[in-house]
Amino acid sequence: xxxxxxxxxxxxxxxxxxxxxxxxxxxxxxxxxxxxxxxxxxxxxxxxxxxxxxxxxxxxxxxxxxxxxxxxxxxxxxxxxxxxxxxxxxxxxxxxxxxxxxxxxxxxxxxxxxxxxxxxxxxxxxxxxxxxxxxxxxxxxxxxxxxxxxxxxxxxxxxxxxxxxxxxxxxxxxxxxxx
Numbered sequence: 001x002x003x004x005x006x007x008x009x010x011x012x013x014x015x016x017x018x019x020x021x022x023x024x025x026x027x028x029x030x031x032x033x034x035x036x037x038x039x040x041x042x043x044x045x046x047x048x049x050x051x052x053x054x055x056x057x058x059x060x061x062x063x064x065x066x067x068x069x070x071x072x073x074x075x076x077x078x079x080x081x082x083x084x085x086x087x088x089x090x091x092x093x094x095x096x097x098x099x100x101x102x103x104x105x106x107x108x109x110x111x112x113x114x115x116x117x118x119x120x121x122x123x124x125x126x127x128x129x130x131x132x133x134x135x136x137x138x139x140x141x142x143x144x145x146x147x148x149x150x151x152x153x154x155x156x157x158x159x160x161x162x163x164x165x166x167x168x169x170x171x172x173x174x175x176x177x178x179x
Contacts, residue, residue, distance in 0.1 A: 025174045027167030031062030034169050035094040036069050036162075037087035041101030041137070043076035050150035051100040051136055051158030058162035070094065077101040077137055078114050081121025088131040096165035097131060100158055102138040102146045115139040132168035136161025 018024040036059060040048045052071070059069060074083045084097045099122050103115040118137055126133040136158050140146045149157045171177070 023175050025171050025177065027169075027171035029058075029062050029163060029166050030170055031059055031064035031166055034064055034068065034096065034166065035092075036064055036096050036098060036165060037084075037094040038069070038071045038098045038100060039080050039083045039087065040071060040073050041075070041077050041080060042073055044102040044104060044146070047102035047138065047146045047150045048100050050152070051102075051138070051156065051161075053152070054150070054156030054158035055098055055100065055136065055162035058159050058166070062162075062166050064166075076114070077103050077118040080118055080137065081125055084122060084125045084133050085129070088125055088129040088133065093129075094131065095169045097125070097133045098136055098158075098161045098165050099133060100136045100161065102140065102150070104138075104143060104146055105141045111139075130172075132165055132172065134161040134165040134168070 014026075038052060038055060040052055042048070056069070060066075070087065072083045072087065074080055080099045080101060084099055087094050087097050099118075101118075103111060103118065105111045115137070119135060119139075122133050122135050122137075125131070138146050138149050138157060140149065149155065
């Protein structure tokens with residue numbers, strides 16, 4: 001399912017609601033001074049590289065310095081959470097992790113196991129470390145869907161994951177949440 005007029009966030013309503021609260025926190029797409037790690041799956045790597053290109057474009061445009069970006073490659077989506085954890089709580093912890101890969105449905109239950117455990121593991125990392133981990137792992141039924149979601153335009157889910165990561169860093173640094 002995709003967004004529609006009924007499900008899209010109305011900025012005018014948000015502004016009206018902002019006036020009804022004492023503290024309003026909202027992330028911004030600001031990358032200067034943010035350290036980001038990207039964890040990429042080599043399995044279905046042709047899709048992953050397309051996602052990575054989209055994510056790197058967003059990071060560059062947001063002002064993330066090249067020296068503040070690390071990329072780690074893992075064999076497949078199942079291994080993504082461990083590498084994300086290593087980046088999030090290692091000796092040089094990052095401000096955000098972006099996970100990228102593609103799990104394409106096949107004829108066995110392997111798809112459900114790998115995609116579900118990858119998602120659960122990524123969520124566990126961010127909840128245990130309090131470091132935002134953006135889920136840019138495609139879980140699709142067909143190769144055509146993976147190609148569509150990794151195209152070089154605004155629909156690229158790597159772009160979306162990078163945007164999410166930067167916004168989460170920004171919002172967690174604000175107001176009563178900031179350190």
